[in-house]
Amino acid sequence: MSTVAVVKCASYDEEEVDAAVAEAVELGGGLESLLARGSTVLLKPNLLEVRDGESGATTDRRVVGALVKMIRARGACALVGDSPGLRHRGAGDTVLDVTGMRAHCEELGAAVESFESARLTDTSIAGGIVLKRAVVAAAAVESDLVISIPKLKTHSLTVMTGAVKNLYGVLPGGQKTLGHVLGRTHAEFADVLCDLYSLVRPRFAVMDAVTGMSGTWRTQKDRIRPGLILASADAVALDAVACELAGLSPMDVPTLRQAHERGLGVADPALIEVVGETSARIEDFTLPYRTSIAWRLLRLFAPALQKEDPRVVPELCDGCRACEDACPAHAIGYPDGRAQIDLEGCIRCFCCLELCPRRAVEIERGWLGKRLFGGR
Ligand code: SF4
Numbered sequence: 001m002s003t004v005a006v007v008k009c010a011s012y013d014e015e016e017v018d019a020a021v022a023e024a025v026e027l028g029g030g031l032e033s034l035l036a037r038g039s040t041v042l043l044k045p046n047l048l049e050v051r052d053g054e055s056g057a058t059t060d061r062r063v064v065g066a067l068v069k070m071i072r073a074r075g076a077c078a079l080v081g082d083s084p085g086l087r088h089r090g091a092g093d094t095v096l097d098v099t100g101m102r103a104h105c106e107e108l109g110a111a112v113e114s115f116e117s118a119r120l121t122d123t124s125i126a127g128g129i130v131l132k133r134a135v136v137a138a139a140a141v142e143s144d145l146v147i148s149i150p151k152l153k154t155h156s157l158t159v160m161t162g163a164v165k166n167l168y169g170v171l172p173g174g175q176k177t178l179g180h181v182l183g184r185t186h187a188e189f190a191d192v193l194c195d196l197y198s199l200v201r202p203r204f205a206v207m208d209a210v211t212g213m214s215g216t217w218r219t220q221k222d223r224i225r226p227g228l229i230l231a232s233a234d235a236v237a238l239d240a241v242a243c244e245l246a247g248l249s250p251m252d253v254p255t256l257r258q259a260h261e262r263g264l265g266v267a268d269p270a271l272i273e274v275v276g277e278t279s280a281r282i283e284d285f286t287l288p289y290r291t292s293i294a295w296r297l298l299r300l301f302a303p304a305l306q307k308e309d310p311r312v313v314p315e316l317c318d319g320c321r322a323c324e325d326a327c328p329a330h331a332i333g334y335p336d337g338r339a340q341i342d343l344e345g346c347i348r349c350f351c352c353l354e355l356c357p358r359r360a361v362e363i364e365r366g367w368l369g370k371r372l373f374g375g376r
C-alpha cells in the first residue's frame with residue numbers, strides 16, 4: 001500500500017506554498033528518514049520551456065524553494081537541476097534564468113545547474129527493456145537522494161506527464177533524441193521512461209498542481225488551476241492519484257501501467273491510500289485523446305481514427321525555429337520562412353507541439369477523430 005498526500009494551495013504566494021508543501025511532505029511520509037546531515041539531494045523540477053510556473057507548463061520556483069528550505073534546515077545540501085525540451089546551446093541556462101528558478105533557489109542556499117553544461121556519466125541500466133545504457137546528468141545517479149518535482153500536465157504522446165516522465169530531463173539535450181527514436185510507439189516510449197525511472201529511482205515526489213495544463217495546450221482554457229500540491233514516497237502512486245483526480249484511470253496511461261507491472265511503484269488505485277484533501281477533484285480537465293480500452297480497440301479497427309499528425313498553423317508561426325531544435329527526427333523545414341513538417345520523417349513525438357512558444361502546432365486528426373474531438 002502506498003500513501004499519497006493531497007493538500008490545497010490556491011496560489012504561488014510563498015508563505016502559502018511553504019505551508020502546503022510542508023504539510024504534503026509530512027502527510028506523504030516525511031523526509032526525515034531519507035535525509036542525513038551533509039547528504040546531497042537532487043531536486044528535479046520540470047523546466048520544459050521558457051515559461052514560469054503560473055503559465056501551467058513548468059514547476060514553479062516557489063514549490064522547489066519550499067523543498068530547498070526543508071532540506072537546508074536538516075543540514076543537507078540541495079542541488080536543483082534540469083534540462084529543458086529546447087535543445088539550442090544555452091537553453092538550460094536561459095530557462096533557469098527566465099523562470100526565476102536559479103535566482104530564487106540560489107538565494108535559499110541551493111546549488112543550481114543546467115544539465116546541458118553539467119558533468120555527465122555514461123551508465124548501464126540493469127533490467128532496461130528499451131534503454132540499456134544512457135548518458136545522464138551525473139547528479140541523477142550520484143546524489144544521495146533524488147526528489148522528482150513535476151507539474152500536473154497532459155502530454156500528446158504519453159497522455160499525462162508527472163513524476164515518472166519528469167525524469168526524462170536527466171537526459172541532456174541530444175540524448176533525449178535517442179529516447180524518442182528508440183521509443184516510437186506509446187508502449188515503447190513508456191518503457192524508455194520506466195527504464196530511466198528504474199535507473200534514477202527518486203525516493204520522494206512532490207507535484208506542483210497549483211496550476212497545470214490539460215488538452216493539447218492550444219487554448220487559454222487548457223491552462224487549469226487545480227490549486228493543489230501532491231506528495232508521496234512513491235512517485236508512481238503520486239502520478240496515479242493525479243490521474244484519478246483528473247478523472248482518468250491510471251492504468252490507461254501506458255507509463256504508469258508499465259511501471260506498476262514492472263514493480264517500480266503502485267498505480268492501482270485500490271492499493272493507494274489518499275490522505276489530506278480526499279474529496280479534491282480537478283474540474284474542466286480534458287485529455288489530448290481518448291485512452292480507454294474501448295477507444296484503443298476502435299482505433300485498431302478504424303484506420304480513419306489513427307491519423308494524428310502534427311500540423312503547423314501558418315498564420316501563427318513566426319519562423320522562430322524552436323521546433324527545429326526540439327524535433328528528434330529532423331522532420332521540420334522552413335521553405336517559406338515558416339515551419340513545415342515532413343510527415344514521412346515525423347515520429348509523432350509531439351515535442352514541437354509542446355515547445356512552440358506561439359502554440360502554432362496542432363494535431364490534425366482523421367474524419368472520425370475530428371467528429372469526436374473537434375479540431376482539423
Ligand atoms: S511552429 Fe512554433 S516553434 Fe516552430 S517555427 Fe513556428 S512559431 Fe517557432
Ligand code: SF4
Pocket residue numbers: 310326327328329330331332341342345346347348349350351352353
Ligand atoms: S515534427 Fe514534431 S511530432 Fe514530428 S518528430 Fe518532429 S517534433 Fe516530433
